[in-house]
Amino acid sequence: MKIIINNSSMVPIYEQIMDQIKAQITAGGLKENDVLPSVRTLAKELKISALTVKKAYDNLEQEGYTVTVHGKGTYVAATNTERMREEQRREVETDLDNAVQKGRRCGLTDEEIREIFELIMED
Amino acid sequence: MMLEINGLVKKYKDFTLNCSMKVERGCITGLVGENGAGKSTAFKAVLGLISYDSGDITLMGKLPSELREAEKEKIGVTLAESGFSGYLKVKDIVPVMAAMYPGFDRERFLNLCRKFSIPQDKYIKEFSTGMKAKLKVLAAVTHNADFLLLDEPTTGMDVTARESILDLFREYMEEDEGRSILISSHISSDLEGLCDDIYIIHEGKIILHEDMDNLLNEYGLIKADDEQYARLDKEHILSVRRTPFGYECLTDQKGYYRENYPDIVVENGSLDEAITMMTGGERL
Numbered sequence: 155m156k157i158i159i160n161n162s163s164m165v166p167i168y169e170q171i172m173d174q175i176k177a178q179i180t181a182g183g184l185k186e187n188d189v190l191p192s193v194r195t196l197a198k199e200l201k202i203s204a205l206t207v208k209k210a211y212d213n214l215e216q217e218g219y220t221v222t223v224h225g226k227g228t229y230v231a232a233t234n235t236e237r238m239r240e241e242q243r244r245e246v247e248t249d250l251d252n253a254v255q256k257g258r259r260c261g262l263t264d265e266e267i268r269e270i271f272e273l274i275m276e277d
Numbered sequence: 278m279m280l281e282i283n284g285l286v287k288k289y290k291d292f293t294l295n296c297s298m299k300v301e302r303g304c305i306t307g308l309v310g311e312n313g314a315g316k317s318t319a320f321k322a323v324l325g326l327i328s329y330d331s332g333d334i335t336l337m338g339k340l341p342s343e344l345r346e347a348e349k350e351k352i353g354v355t356l357a358e359s360g361f362s363g364y365l366k367v368k369d370i371v372p373v374m375a376a377m378y379p380g381f382d383r384e385r386f387l388n389l390c391r392k393f394s395i396p397q398d399k400y401i402k403e404f405s406t407g408m409k410a411k412l413k414v415l416a417a418v419t420h421n422a423d424f425l426l427l428d429e430p431t432t433g434m435d436v437t438a439r440e441s442i443l444d445l446f447r448e449y450m451e452e453d454e455g456r457s458i459l460i461s462s463h464i465s466s467d468l469e470g471l472c473d474d475i476y477i478i479h480e481g482k483i484i485l486h487e488d489m490d491n492l493l494n495e496y497g498l499i500k501a502d503d504e505q506y507a508r509l510d511k512e513h514i515l516s517v518r519r520t521p522f523g524y525e526c527l528t529d530q531k532g533y534y535r536e537n538y539p540d541i542v543v544e545n546g547s548l549d550e551a552i553t554m555m556t557g558g559e560r561l
Contacts, residue, residue, distance in 0.1 A: 162545070166494045194454060198447035201470035203489040204304075 155184065155191060159200050167202055171210035179219055179230055180238060190220065190228040278302065278335070279424050279457035280323065285332035287318055294318045294481040297332075300424075300459045305450060307472035307489070308461040309552060315481040316461040317357055320428045323459075324354065337424065350378050353422035355413040355430045363402025367395060367412065380421030389415045393441070406433030414442055418449050425449065427460040431467055439464070443471050465548035469493065475548065479556045487529075487551075496546025497531025498554070500524075505541050509534075516558035527554035 157174045159167055178184045190196075193211060197204040211228050214220045218237065222228045257267040280300040287294040294315040300306040308316050321327045323334055325341040334341055337348060361370050367390055374381045390397060393411045401409065410433045417425055425446070431439045450456055462468055468475060468489075475492065477485040487496075501509055502523035513530040527550060528534055528543075535543050544550075 164545075168490070168494070192451070192454075194447075194451040198444070198451050201443075201447075203473045203493075204450075205473050205488050206490040206494075209490060 168210040281335040287329040305458040307468040307475040310478035351423040353417035353425040367397040378420035386419040425458040498544040499526040500542040516554040518558035
């Protein structure tokens with residue numbers, strides 16, 4: 155499992171860990187029942203506090219990406235494709251929303267924005 | 278709980294230590310402070326090397342004086358001003374370690390000595406400061422201890438050696454989740470990447486205890502000019518210091534200030550900032 159931490163980023167480290175593990179699950183690099191490194195192992199490899207790793211793992215479990223079996227380890231949960239699609243859909247929505255906002259800020263009419271959208275979709 | 282110190286008081290003529298702290302099982306706890314802040318005094322009191330005036334110390338569930346030999350063997354120690362006799366060589370201390378600690382792993386010790394380029398056939402008095410420091414650490418981690426008490430273990434080591442020694446501590450923790458480490462250092466970066474929680478000690482008192490995760494993610498340094506400082510909500514400011522351009526403020530909620538004062542600079546916090554601000558600044 156590859157994780158790269160940017161210590162000067164504004165994104166909290168536990169979120170960086172979560173994002174990268176989620177991305178690997180979504181992309182299929184991590185599959186159902188794959189075991190994640192132990193909290194101490196990842197803390198050692200990333201040279202960060204074990205509590206930071208634990209926070210990332212706890213949140214991943216809450217969001218349903220992983221399952222922790224006490225005394226055994228943390229496993230990748232069965233992929234909930236519906237939820238994952240829902241999440242991806244939300245991301246696309248946010249991106250589109252940003253694009254529309256930007257268009258309006260630049261003074262484009264809604265009609266012009268729609269034209270651009272249609273043009274992009276035709277490609 | 279591996280170690281619990283409650284209201285420990287040790288009075289000297291011109292210095293009083295008054296501290297409470299805990300080391301949980303499975304945790305690496307750091308103790309940081311200036312020279313003379315009381316770090317070594319605390320370590321010595323825990324180990325029963327000095328008497329103290331009042332307070333309670335519970336080490337592995339018992340009073341330190343009640344620990345039996347077999348339990349004491351489960352503690353690995355490096356102290357700032359002690360070490361092996363200079364008139365010995367590494368090959369002489371191997372049988373000493375084996376006799377003192379039934380859990381001593383001779384092979385591992387010798388392998389580590391090779392890895393850290395510590396000669397076996399040279400008098401320790403001829404060792405460099407860094408080599409002596411490394412040797413103390415290697416002896417502490419190779420007798421299957423459950424708890425390491427490390428007072429300034431990386432002093433005198435160059436940056437590469439320090440990093441490999443810190444990795445050794447990380448591996449030690451990875452091997453068994455019930456282990457704990459209490460480590461002091463005046464090099465903040467050593468502790469930032471290693472510890473799970475941290476105590477800052479100043480003039481004999483603990484002035485801050487925080488999870489390292491919180492300290493690095495939630496703490497921040499606000500840099501404000503006089504006008505900005507005047508309108509700043511002081512609710513989440515821990516400490517303030519006057520600077521040539523205005524004020525520097527340590528906060529434990531940088532997100533709050535970033536959101537509400539987008540025009541004011543809020544830097545990510547670091548252990549160094551926390552120390553200088555908590556010891557040098559004016560606490561609010």
